[in-house]
Amino acid sequence: MQFGILVNEGPYSHQASDSAYLFARTALEKGYKVPRIFFYHDGVYNASRLATPPQDDRNVGARWSKLAADYGVDLVVCVAAAQRRGITDGVLGDNFRISGLGQLVEMGIQYDRLVTFGD
Amino acid sequence: MSDMDEMDDGSGIVKKFMFLNRKAPHGTVYALEGLEVVLITAAFDQDVSMVFTDDGVYQLLKGIDTKGIEVKDFSKTYRALDGYDIEKLYVDQASMDARGLTEDDLIVDVTVLSVDEMANLMAEQDVVISF
Amino acid sequence: MLHIVNKSATDRGSLESCLAMATKGSAVLLIEDAVYAATTGGAAAAKIQAASADLKIYALGPDLAARGMAARVLDGVNVVDYAGFVDLVAEHKSCQSWL
Numbered sequence: 593m594q595f596g597i598l599v600n601e602g603p604y605s606h607q608a609s610d611s612a613y614l615f616a617r618t619a620l621e622k623g624y625k626v627p628r629i630f631f632y633h634d635g636v637y638n639a640s641r642l643a644t645p646p647q648d649d650r651n652v653g654a655r656w657s658k659l660a661a662d663y664g665v666d667l668v669v670c671v672a673a674a675q676r677r678g679i680t681d682g683v684l685g686d687n688f689r690i691s692g693l694g695q696l697v698e699m700g701i702q703y704d705r706l707v708t709f710g711d
Numbered sequence: 712m713s714d715m716d717e718m719d720d721g722s723g724i725v726k727k728f729m730f731l732n733r734k735a736p737h738g739t740v741y742a743l744e745g746l747e748v749v750l751i752t753a754a755f756d757q758d759v760s761m762v763f764t765d766d767g768v769y770q771l772l773k774g775i776d777t778k779g780i781e782v783k784d785f786s787k788t789y790r791a792l793d794g795y796d797i798e799k800l801y802v803d804q805a806s807m808d809a810r811g812l813t814e815d816d817l818i819v820d821v822t823v824l825s826v827d828e829m830a831n832l833m834a835e836q837d838v839v840i841s842f
Numbered sequence: 843m844l845h846i847v848n849k850s851a852t853d854r855g856s857l858e859s860c861l862a863m864a865t866k867g868s869a870v871l872l873i874e875d876a877v878y879a880a881t882t883g884g885a886a887a888a889k890i891q892a893a894s895a896d897l898k899i900y901a902l903g904p905d906l907a908a909r910g911m912a913a914r915v916l917d918g919v920n921v922v923d924y925a926g927f928v929d930l931v932a933e934h935k936s937c938q939s940w941l
Contacts, residue, residue, distance in 0.1 A: 598840070600941070607874045608848070614904075615931075618924040624932065632746055633915055641768075673744060693751040698720045700728060700838040701755065705931050707846075707941040708840060730940065733859065741941075765859055805862070830863040834843050839938040 594697030596621050597629045600710030602637035603652035604645070610636055612709035620663045627703065628666040629656075630696045631688075633710065634676045639667070641685035654684040660681055660687035668695045726837035727758045732767035734839060736786065737777065739754040739776040741829070742770050743785050745842030750788075763821070764803035764835070768810060778791040789819045803829050806820065844934035848874040848941070851886035856940040861889065866896045871901040871922070871930055880906070881914040894918040902927060 597616050601608035616626050618679050631638050660667050667688045668680060674690055681690060700706050730749050736742040753759050763771060770786065779786040792800070800821045807813065807823065814823060824832065833839060845864050851857040855880055864870055868894070869881075872880050876888045880901035881887035900902055906912045915921055922930065931937055 596932065602851075611848070611873060614924050615927060619928045622925060622928055624928065632748075633740060672747060693748055694718055694720075694755070696748060697718075697752045697755050697757070700752070700840070701720050701724050701726055701757065702722055705937065706838050706840070706852055707937055708846075708941065710939065710941045711848075733856070733941070764863075765855060826862050830865050833863060833938065834865050834868070836936055839936055841939055841941050 593637075593705070594625045594703040596703040596706040597626060598699075598706060598710070599629060599631050599635040599698065599707045600633040600708065602634040603636075603643070605646060606711050607694070608709040608711060609652055612707075613652070613659070615707065616665070616711070617659060619664075620659070626663070626665050628668055628695065628699055630699060631667070631669045632673050632693075632696065634677070635710070636669050636677055636679045637689040639669045639679055639685055640683050642683050648673055649711065657686040657688070670696070717750070720755060725745050725756065727760070727835065728752050729760045729762055729833060729836040729839045730840040731833075731839060732763045732770055733762065733765040735766040735769040736775070736788070737780065740802065741842040742767070743783065745840075746785055746788055748840065748842075749792075749797065750795055753797050757764075760799040760801060760814060760836070761797060762801045762803070762829065762832070764806045764829065766806075768802050768812060769805050771819060772812075773816060773818050775818075783841055786818060792819070801829065843868045844930050845870045845939040846937060846939045847872050847876040847879075848939070851879040852884070853887070857886060858891070859941045861893050861897070864893075864897050867898075869898040869900060869930060870935060871900040871902065871927065872919075872924060873905050873927070875906045877901045879912060880916055880919045881911045882916055883914070886914055888923040890916055891918060900926070900930060
């Protein structure tokens with residue numbers, strides 16, 4: 593079974609991004625497939641590699657990058673939402689890429705489930 | 712948005728997508744960015760329903776004038792939806808009643824559903840995306 | 843169908859909207875700030891208990907624990923961990939997040 597995940601909030605200001613990460617990681621650990629995670633609205637801020645949280649806090653961006661590296665998850669950032677918020681190719685963390693909203697729609701069409709995390 | 716005319720994911724699958732709009736316009740970006748997803752989904756020839764409940768019904772009000780807050784007035788886009796073959800627009804009767812609104816207050820033709828009809832419509836969807 | 847609610851019921855109306863539209867037999871999972879609704883003594887407790895006659899009510903354990911509410915869960919509410927959350931999504935044909 594394939595899960596798509598939509599993340600609509602940025603890290604550190606709302607729990608949605610943490611909930612989405614824990615859901616994705618658990619699904620992958622249980623053997624489900626999460627081929628793609630889509631970042632929309634302020635969710636695009638998850639992709640910034642410029643964030644430098646304190647040492648004793650979680651590093652949300654790096655955590656997503658590692659999940660993608662470990663399980664081959666496609667981390668897609670919406671281009672229109674990203675451009676509005678200054679997220680460009682130059683600031684993307686590892687394994688994130690910028691693409692269109694069509695990638696989100698494809699998740700809805702092709703995968704068995706689409707789970708939204710947001711505010 | 713001319714690149715949206717002929718999108719195809721190659722699977723030939725048509726699913727029922729419901730976009731559930733529960734938030735007022737302008738206070739947050741969700742209504743505007745949600746509308747962008749709806750337009751793209753229709754370009755993939757999917758079976759799209761747009762539903763307005765709770766404060767989401769405020770998105771469809773006539774007489775919206777955003778000049779004074781210097782943001783885009785996307786309410787006009789709702790009138791262009793039939794050009795994207797999006798014809799299934801539903802509003803929740805109880806949400807309208809709770810806000811003193813009637814169909815005459817809205818900029819587009821909609822189908823008004825009771826809460827039970829709305830619940831059944833939601834239950835039969837393949838994909839529900841809420842903004 | 844699985845309904846996911848993440849807002850405190852004393853702050854926003856999403857739990858109420860969800861309960862009004864969830865058809866008999868569907869599941870409601872409370873996460874993040876919505877978990878307060880699943881605890882004893884709160885304003886939403888009566889609503890949750892009434893709803894649990896027709897709906898299956900779940901609350902996410904890690905979110906309860908993070909809010910000091912793990913020991914105050916209402917009877918009739920099923921506490922699940924993230925693995926249980928994943929299973930609920932897998933078991934239901936579709937899910938809706940009441941954002």
